[in-house]
Amino acid sequence: MHVIALANQKGGVGKTTTAVNLAGELARRKQRVLIIDCDPQGNATTSLGIAKRDLKATTYDVLMGLSHAEEVVLPTGRSGYDIIPASEHLAGAMVELTAVEEREWQLAQALRPLEEMYDWILLDCPPSLGLLTLNALCAASHVLIPLQCEYLALEGLAQLKGTIDRVREHLNSRLSIIGVVMTMYDGRTNLAQQVVEEVRRHFPHRIFNTLIPRSVRVSEAPSYGQLIFEYDPQSRAAQSYNALADEVLRRLVEKGSA
Numbered sequence: 001m002h003v004i005a006l007a008n009q010k011g012g013v014g015k016t017t018t019a020v021n022l023a024g025e026l027a028r029r030k031q032r033v034l035i036i037d038c039d040p041q042g043n044a045t046t047s048l049g050i051a052k053r054d055l056k057a058t059t060y061d062v063l064m065g066l067s068h069a070e071e072v073v074l075p076t077g078r079s080g081y082d083i084i085p086a087s088e089h090l091a092g093a094m095v096e097l098t099a100v101e102e103r104e105w106q107l108a109q110a111l112r113p114l115e116e117m118y119d120w121i122l123l124d125c126p127p128s129l130g131l132l133t134l135n136a137l138c139a140a141s142h143v144l145i146p147l148q149c150e151y152l153a154l155e156g157l158a159q160l161k162g163t164i165d166r167v168r169e170h171l172n173s174r175l176s177i178i179g180v181v182m183t184m185y186d187g188r189t190n191l192a193q194q195v196v197e198e199v200r201r202h203f204p205h206r207i208f209n210t211l212i213p214r215s216v217r218v219s220e221a222p223s224y225g226q227l228i229f230e231y232d233p234q235s236r237a238a239q240s241y242n243a244l245a246d247e248v249l250r251r252l253v254e255k256g257s258a
């Protein structure tokens with residue numbers, strides 16, 4: 001089982017969009033996929049068409065040891081694609097966990113019983129490097145970093161890399177960065193091309209070849225509870241998430257760990 005944390009403390013860079021759509025592409029390849037919404041905003045939950053007010057148990061209950069992870073799993077209505085949803089309750093976990101021993105390991109421990117059930121677990125992190133993201137990094141085998149194609153995209157990346165390095169050194173030695181994916185790419189602007197080139201210089205081996213284009217269709221899909229593949233399968237954005245899934249699979253196979 002591969003556990004991939006989608007992390008970037010910058011807000012609105014495409015973590016959730018990438019998490020739900022990449023999970024969808026993996027599920028279409030007959031992989032068993034679970035997405036865990038680790039963000040009190042619950043955007044992954046809503047994007048998949050799940051109403052937050054109806055939830056009986058969420059990631060909060062899993063983190064606090066109140067429910068077993070397998071009891072909190074919900075189907076998303078797609079074959080091989082489940083979710084552990086989140087709601088604003090999760091914000092409380094950050095405070096309440098502070099007093100718990102081994103607080104950064106709560107998620108990792110809770111996920112152990114799921115190992116036989118899924119091929120992939122994708123962790124949609126909140127826009128911070130707090131305890132929720134730390135739990136995700138301790139539970140993960142890989143980090144996937146979405147980066148928006150904009151000025152200052154690299155700002156904050158050093159801090160994120162520093163956090164990942166510290167987690168690897170002190171907490172989770174198996175953690176590695178699977179790649180950086182550039183999102184909201186607009187090839188018509190020089191700026192977007194320059195940002196991609198700059199990121200390529202910094203991370204020649206890590207940046208994915210696939211660029212996720214900026215597309216209104218991508219931002220519309222969640223309001224229908226749909227993935228981009230369902231909402232507009234012919235779109236370039238749908239094709240790009242398909243290509244990203246291929247690259248993710250290839251990278252793990254090349255590493256000999258898939």
Ligand SMILES: Nc1ncnc2c1ncn2[C@@H]1O[C@H](COP(=O)(O)OP(=O)(O)OP(=O)(O)O)[C@@H](O)[C@H]1O
Nearest residue numbers: 011012013014015016017127184213214215218219
């Ligand atoms: N390729 C794209 N083209 C156009 N809009 C996009 C694209 N990807 C994401 N968006 C939109 O940008 C906004 C932010 O995306 P998303 O929620 O995935 O980012 P995030 O990093 O998860 O945000 P947060 O940090 O708040 O969790 C959303 O409104 C989303 O619909």
Ligand SMILES: [Mg+2]
Nearest residue numbers: 015016039043
């Ligand atoms: Mg998000």
